Amino acid sequence: MDIKTYFEASQMTAPARSRLALALAAALPAVAAAQAFEPATTTLDQVIVTGTRASDRTALESTSPVDVLTAEDLRRAAGPAGELGSALQALLPSFNFPRQSNSGGADHVRAAQLRGLSPDQVLVLVNGRRRHTSALVTTGSKIGRGTTPVDFNAIPVGAVARIEVLRDGAGAQYGSDAVAGVVNIILAGGAEGGALEAGYGLHHTELEPIGRTLTDGQTAHANGHVGTALGDGGFLRVGAGYQERNATNRAGFDQVPPWDQTPANLAVQGRRNYHLGDGESKQLDGWFNAELPLAGGATLYGFGTWHQRDTEGANYYRYPEGEANWPEVYPDGYRPVSVGENLDVALVAGVRGQVGGWDYDASIDHGANDFTFRLRDSLNASLGPASPTDFRTGDYRFAQTLANLDFSRGFASAGSDHVLALGAEFRAERYQTGAGDPASHAVGPYAGRPAGAQAGGGLTPQDEADLSRDVASAYAALSSSFGEAFSTDLSARYEHYQDFGGQFTGKLAARWAFTPDLAVRGAVSSNFRAPSLAQVGFESTSTGYNAAGQIVQGRLLSVNNPIARALGARDLDPEESLNLGLGLTARIGERFDLSLDLFQISIDDRIALSESITGDALHAFVDANFDVAPLESAQFFVNAADTRTRGAELVGNWRDELAGGRLLLTAAWSHAKTELEDIVATPPQLAALDPGYVLFGVEESNTLTDAAPRTRALLSAGWSGSRWDLLARLQRHGSAKRVFNFGGGFEPEQRYGAEWQLDAEVGYALNPRWSVAVGGTNLTDEYPDRSNEDIHYFGNLPYDVLSPLGSNGRYLYGRVRYAF
Template sequence: MNNPAYTLLATAILGALSATAAAQSAPEAKTLDNVVVTGVRGQERTALESASPIDVLDRQDLAKAGVLNGELGQALQVLLPALNFPRQSNATGADHVRAAQLRGLSPDQALVLVNGKRRHTSAIVNLEAKTGKGTNPVDFNSIPVSAIARIEVLRDGAGAQYGSDAIAGVINVILDDRAEGASASISYGAHRTDFKPSDETLIDGQSLTASASVGNAIGDAGSVRFGVEYKDRNATNRAGLDQLPFFENPSPENLATIGRRNYHPGDPKTEDLNLWLNSAVDVSENLSWYGFATYNQRDSVGAAFYRYPDSSANVPSVYPDGYRPDTLGDNRDVSLSTGLRGRAGEWNVDGSLTWGQNRFDLGLRESLNPSLGAASPTAFDLARYTFGQLSLNVDANRAVTLGGKDLTFATGAEYRRESYETRAGDPASYAAGPNTGSPPGAQAGPGLSPADAVDLSRDVFGAYAELSGDVSERVFGSASVRYEDYNDFGGALTGKLAGRFALTEAVALRGALSTNYRAPSLSQTGYRFTVTNFGDGGALSQVRLLGVDDPVARALGAKPLEAETSRNISLGLTARPLDGLSISLDAFRIDVDDRVTVSERIGGDALAAFLADEFGITDIASVNFFTNAVDTRTKGAELVVDYGTEAWNGRLNLTGAYSYAETRIRSLQATPAELLAIDPDYVLVGVEERNTLTTAAPTNRTVLSAQWQGAAWSWLGRATRHGSATRVFNFGGGFEPQQTYGAEWQLDAEVAYRFNPAVAVAVGGSNLLDNYPDLSSADINYFGNFPYDFLSPIGMNGAYYYARLDFTF
C-alpha cells in the first residue's frame, strides 16, 4: 500500500478523530447507522455493521443533490464518489442513454436491482461512447427520482449472492411505499455560464421537472402508492469556433464556415414521462401479495458532426450551407413485478415474477444520403433495438442453530429468459445510390441493414445458498455459493466469504473474498452494425462492427467470446469513536480475467486488399469486433466519515467521502496470427481501448458536505473534487495524441424555507464557481470545435441554478 492515496486516507481518519475529540454527546450519524436489506439475505443490519461497505441514500439526499432535470444517474454521481456518470456528447446512442461506472469498472459490471429484483438493461449498444463502449448499460434515468424511498449501494463483489454482473457491486433501488399522504414538487433551472472559447455569456439547458405521488391504504390489509413525473430539458451547446479541418476542401463555401459555431457538443434535448406504482396487500395472516412497476417514455434529440458545404457528404442543392444532423431517440422502458411472500412453517418465502423491456428507436433529421443525390430524404428511421428480460425467482430463509449458534440460512433459485432483437432502418438509410463519388447511407448513421438485423435469446438458471450470523459475541460471518448456467456459455460456480470482527464496542474489522462471473450480453455476442467514426488523418469514415461468428471476423482472428470472471478481496475498518461520529475505511482489489472489449479499428490499404481478394468486399473502410483480450486489476480504497450533532436550534450533519480506484492491465492477448499475416503493424487492442479501460475515468473523487436542518430553514453546502482523467485518440498513421485533464473543484449549495408542514421552497446551484475542465489541446479539440472534453465529471456545461417548490399533504 505504498500509495499517496492511502496516506491521505489515514490522515483523514486521524484528523476526523482529533477534530471531534472534544465534541459533546449527540444523536448518532444517520448514514452509516441506517438499516439495510442489501448485503446479507434474510436479515437486516446497519451499514456500519455490514461485512461489506454499503452506502445508503434516502429521498432527502436525492432531492438535495441539486441535479439538473431530476436525473437519477447524475444524483448518484453527486452523492457517491465511487460512481462516475459522464455527460457524453456527439456519441449517437450514448447521447440518449448514459452509462454509469462503479469503482471505475465497466457499466455492465455492476448489478442493478429495484426492490431487490434484477433490473433489465437498455437495448441500444454504445459504440461511439468513451465510457462503456460496447455495452448496453442499465438506464438509470428511466427510474424516476420521485419514486425512490432510498438506494443501497453495495460496493463489493456480490455475484454469489445476487447473480452475474455483480463484479463491481450492487445498486438496489427501494421504491416509496408510504401508505398515506400525497406529495408534489416542481422545479425549474438553467445554465448560466461564461464561455471563454467564444467569449459569450450563455444561458441554456432550461429544465422543468414536475412530480406528484399519493399513497392510499387498502382497508387494513395493505397499501398502494403511485406517482407521475414529467421532465423537459433544453439542449446545451459548448461548441468552439470552427477552424475548418485540413482534409476538407478549402473552397470559398467551406472557408466561409471558419469562425462559426458549426458543431453542437453538449447535453441533448430531452422530454420524459414517468409513471410508477408500488403496492402490497395481506392475503392472509401468513401471506401477502406485492407488485410494483415503472414506465418511462423519453424523446431526445442529440447532435452529430457537421458536414461542410463543399464535401462529398453534401448535396449543395439540398444544404447549400452544409448541415449538422440531429440524432433522435424514442426510448420506451417498462418494468413490472409481482409476487407473494409469507411464512411456510419455519421458512420465510418469497416468489416473484419480473418482466422488463427496453425498446429504443434511433432516427435522424437534418441529414441525407449523399449517394442518392437530391432525391435523398432528409429524415430517417435508422433502427429499432429491443431487449426483454423475464425473471422467475423463489427465495427462502429461516433461522437455524448450528453449534449452539443462531444463524440464518437462505436459499433460492432463479430462471431468466433474455431476448434481444434489432430491426433494419429505412432502405434509404443504408442504400448505396447512383452517386458513387459520395458516401452511401444516411450521414450520422447509416441505418441498420436487413443483413445486420438479429433476433437472439437465451435461458439462464441459477441457484444459491447462504449461511450468515453472529458466530460469537464479536464475530459476524457469512458464506455464499451460487451456481449459474447460461445455455450459450455454460455454467459457473461462484462463492463469497465475508466477516466482521468487533475489536471493541466502537471499532471493528471487516473483509470479504469473492469470485464473480459475467457472461457477455446478447448484444456483444451477436450485434453487428456500421457507424461513422474517426479515420486516417482525423477524417470521418465508416467503421463496421462484426459479430465474432462473421466469416470476415474469423478470417481476422476473432474467437468465440468467453465469460468474464473476477476475484475480489476487500479489507476494512469501521469505527464509532464518539456519539454521532461514524467512520468506515475499506481497501479493495478486483482482478478481472477475459474482459469483453472492442478490438482496435482494423483498416488501411492492407485490409482493403485482403477484403477485396478474399471476399470481394470493397466498401468497408475498417472493422472491429468484440474480444476477451484483456485482464485487468483494479485497486483502491474508500473512506466515509459522518458526524451529526445538535447545533443552532437544529440538526447539523457533516459528511466526508473519498474514493480511489486505479485500473491497470495485467495482461494483453497477443495479436492473432491472422491479423499479423495481413499487416505486421496491426494490433488487437489499441491505445484508445486501453485508455478506456484504465485512465479515462478519474481515479479519485472527494465529496465534502455540510447540512443543517432547523424548524423552518435549512441549508446545504457541498464541495467536490473530481480527479484527473486522460483522453487518448488514435487518428491513424501513428498519430496518437493524448491529454490529461487536471482535477477540478465543484461547489454546490441550496437554501430552503418551509412555510408550514405542507409547503417549502428551495433555491440552489450546482458548480457555482462555473468551473470547466482544462481546454483541450489543438490535437484533440477537432479543429477548435470541441474545446472541452466530457471525461471530467464536472462536465462542460458550467454553472446551473434552480428553484424548487415542494408540497406535502
C-alpha cells in the first residue's frame, strides 16, 4: 500500500476503514511494505503502522500518542552533519540527544533519551524489526551513564522514508526495553526514482570565554539512492553515503590547577591546552530495501544497513612536569586523543503471505556492532621514556539474532471489526570484550609513575567478558473498532530470559470520540527491561601506584565478581514499569489539529552504577581477603532506585494556503519530571568497612532526575510553493542541573538556565530535478550558561555538556539535490 492509498483510506468512514483493515492487516503492522518513495506531509492525520494492529488508523485516531516525521522533515533538521539523532531532537521535544565531550565512550556513541528516561529504556525498530544496541558501555558519560544505547547515527538519514515515534510503553506489543516508547525507522522503498545530494557546512561563532571568532567543524557529505523493479511489482532500493567532519573546540584558557603549578607547568598557562567539543569523524554508509513477489501471492523481502565510522574524542591535558609525563617524550605536555573504530551491520530477510485466511510473516534478523577503542598521543608512564604513544585499549562486540513468526487476520462480530495478531520470537544475544594490547595495561619498572595508557588504561585479560543468552517470547494482540466512536488495542506478551526467567506484560489502550472531531484516549501498560549483558558482565581496570610505591588498581566490577559480592553487590533484577496515559485529540475545522497527552511512568529497580568506593578501608579489606593487586577504588552496577516520571506533551498543527503555496505551522511542548521514590540502602558489608560509604549518592541521583532538561518546546513554520521552500524553527531547551561529588563532602552543583535556538532554511527548485538549499542552526549563536568556578576546571571547560543546545555555536550550511 502506498502513501496515496493510505490517505484515501483515512478519508473513509470507520466501518469502511475497518473492512479495508480486514483485507490489508499485516502480520507485523510495524513493517512498512512497499512504501512510496515520495514523503508525505507531516500532520496528525497521517496513517500509522506503529502502536496498533489495525492498518487504517491515523496518528490523530491512535489510542496512544504517535509522532510521524517524513524524509523531508529529517533531511532539513539533520543538515550536512547528517545525524539522525540530532534531527530527531530538533523535531521532537520529548527526545534528548546531548553532545558530550571528555566523556569516554560517549564522545563516540551518543545516547538518546525519550521522556527523560534512560537511553536503554527506548526500543528502536527498523521496518518494525528490533535494532541491536552498541557494544560500547558509556561509563564515562553523564547522560546514559552505564548503558549500551542504540547508535542512531549508524542509520543514514538518506535511507529513511519516515519515522514513527510511539510515546508510550509498548513492551507487550514489541518486547522488552520499550519502557519510554518506540522509535520505528521505516526505510525508503519503491521501484522508481532516486536522488543524489551533496552538502557542506561549518560553525562560525563568537567564543566569549576567549574573546575570539572561530570557524571550525567543517562538514561535507554526499549520499544517493536509486530504485529498480524486481519481478512483477517488486523493488530494490540501494543507497550509499559518505561524511567527513572536522573538530570543534570551545575550551577556555588554562589557569593550571594549584597542585600542578610548577615552573614548567606555568609555562603553558594561558594556552588552550584542553579540548571541549566534537572530535574529527569520517563515516561511510550503505543500505538496501527490497521486495520480490513470489508465486501464490507471497512476498520475499529483505533490508539491511552497513555503517563504518572512525571518530576522535577528547581527554584531559597532562602537564609537562608531573608523574604522568616524560618530558623527553612530550616537552610541552600532551592531551591524549581517544579513537573509536565503529562497525555496525544489520540484515533482515523474510517472507510474508496468506495461508488459510491468515496473513503470515516469518523473518530472520541479525545485527552486530564491533567497536575498537584506541588512544593516540598518550603514554604509559610506568614504562619510561620508551613507552609507546599509541595503544589499542580494548575490543567490544555485541550481536543479536532474531527469528520471528507472526500471524494475523481480521474478523467482524456484532457490528464491530477486529484484527487479531499472534506471534512468537526467539532472540540470541552475545556480548564480548577483548583485552587491549599489553602496553596499554602494563605495570612497568618505574615505580611511582601511573601504569597503563593515560586517559583510559586498556582492558586486561582479567576484564575480558564473553556472555550469551537466549530470549523467547510469545504475544497476542487485538485491535478493535466498535463503530465510529470507540476503538481499542489490547496486547499481552510472555517473555522468558535464560538468565532472568519469565515475565508477563500487558497493555490496554482505548479511544472514545465524543464527536468526529474530538476524542479522548488512554492507556495502561506494564513493561519490562532485563539488564543488558554488558551490565551483567562488563569489567575494566585502571592501574597505578599508591604513595608507598605499591601497585594499586581501580576496577569496575561485575556483580558476579567475588570482590563486588564481598562489598554487597547482588544479582541484578530486571526493571519493571507501570505506564499510565490519558490524552485528548481534536480537529478544529479543516486547518487545525491538536493532541495533548498526560503520562506517569513508575519504574522499579532502575539500574545504575554505584558510587566509586575508595579509601584505606577498601584497600585494607581487599588486601586481607583477596590475592590481587591492592585495590584503590571499586564500583559495580546496582538496582539503584525506584522512580516515578510524570509529564505532559502537546502537539498542534495549522495548515493553510498562503501566497499560492502551502503553509504548515507546528507547535510542540514536552515536560517530564522524574523523582526518586526508594533509594537502595548501603549494604551492611560496605557500611561495616566505613560508615561513610554510600552505595548510591548525589551524582547518580542527579543523572536520573534532573541532569536532562525537564521541559522542551518548539515552534516551526514551513511554506512550500512551486519553487520556493521556507522553514523557520524556534526551540526552547529547558534548564538542567549538574551535581559533582569530588569527595570529602565537596559536592558542587549548578543549574543551567533555559536557552532558545533559532534554525532556518531556504530552498529553491531550479527545475523539477535540481534544487538547492541554504540554512543554519542556532543562527543567533547562543550558548548555555557558563560553568561556575567549582565546575569549569580552572577555566578549561567553560560549558557543560548537559544542554541540548550544545556548545558549538552557530552552524551554517548549503546543499544541492538532484532527484530523478
